[in-house]
Amino acid sequence: MALAAETVAELAEFLDKAEMERREVTKITDRYPEMDWDDAYAIQRGIRERQQARGVGMAGYKAGLTSHAKMEQMGVEEPVFGFITDVGEIPDGGTIDTATLIHPKVEAEIAFVLKDELTGPGCDIDAVLAATACVVPALEVIDSRYKDFRFDLKSVIADNTSSARWISGGEKVPVAGLDLPNLAIVMEKNGEVVEAATGAAVLGHPAQSVAMLANMLARRGESLPAGAFIMTGGATAAVAVAPGDTITVKYQALGTISVKVV
Ligand code: 0L1
Ligand code: MG
Numbered sequence: 001m002a003l004a005a006e007t008v009a010e011l012a013e014f015l016d017k018a019e020m021e022r023r024e025v026t027k028i029t030d031r032y033p034e035m036d037w038d039d040a041y042a043i044q045r046g047i048r049e050r051q052q053a054r055g056v057g058m059a060g061y062k063a064g065l066t067s068h069a070k071m072e073q074m075g076v077e078e079p080v081f082g083f084i085t086d087v088g089e090i091p092d093g094g095t096i097d098t099a100t101l102i103h104p105k106v107e108a109e110i111a112f113v114l115k116d117e118l119t120g121p122g123c124d125i126d127a128v129l130a131a132t133a134c135v136v137p138a139l140e141v142i143d144s145r146y147k148d149f150r151f152d153l154k155s156v157i158a159d160n161t162s163s164a165r166w167i168s169g170g171e172k173v174p175v176a177g178l179d180l181p182n183l184a185i186v187m188e189k190n191g192e193v194v195e196a197a198t199g200a201a202v203l204g205h206p207a208q209s210v211a212m213l214a215n216m217l218a219r220r221g222e223s224l225p226a227g228a229f230i231m232t233g234g235a236t237a238a239v240a241v242a243p244g245d246t247i248t249v250k251y252q253a254l255g256t257i258s259v260k261v262v
Helices: 005-020 037-053 068-074 125-131 153-158 206-218
Strands: 058-064 080-085 089-091 105-114 132-142 163-168 184-189 192-198 229-231 246-251 255-261
Touching (some): 005 037, 037 153, 058 163, 058 206, 105 246, 125 206
Antiparallel strands (some): 105 229, 184 192
């Protein structure tokens, strides 16, 4: 690690408060260009510990930057990961309250629920599918704390990969018989189609995202526990939303998620 423990704690407080006060900030590597990957994840962990200390529960994991195009754009070979919380959950049919957010965007995802623990290294798609209880459709609301979503990778990891809210709904479907790479997803905003994708947009197969997450956690001595809920990353691009919008996402074989924006 390149940063002192006090600096890591100070940056976790800075980003945690920016989220609570819905205040845009500039990317933290401007002030600390020497920050390394371990520092970035340590700051993210510091945010998680601050939230847990005020009673926020962890609801699961999220992978981000899981499309090859986005990884290439950012010059990385692996996705990034973060956490989602119980207070960030919005029910299907519920509302995204923009008064509590900075500049929200929504992206359609496929989520996995595990029945068995997954441990890396060497975790692969077959191991993920064997350990999966079901898949469910999900919608992530990202809301970078950085002004105009301007960041570099280390800054965004520290900022819990822009995590803000999440919605799950539709059907809980066992993986057997599902063709996840070819599963079609269509996002409508106010009745107009704005995004369309298939599951293959996520690393060729959404289970690959879970496998990579298990392998990345293994390097930190962690695993994905049985029962874990994992959002595998945006299959569609992220779409900006504003009060008055209605977002509906239709997932082949998995049902529909709808949310209103106020
Ligand atoms: O969930 C995501 O893919 C977001 C990762 C962070 C980058 C962003 O805010 O677009
Ligand atoms: Mg996402």
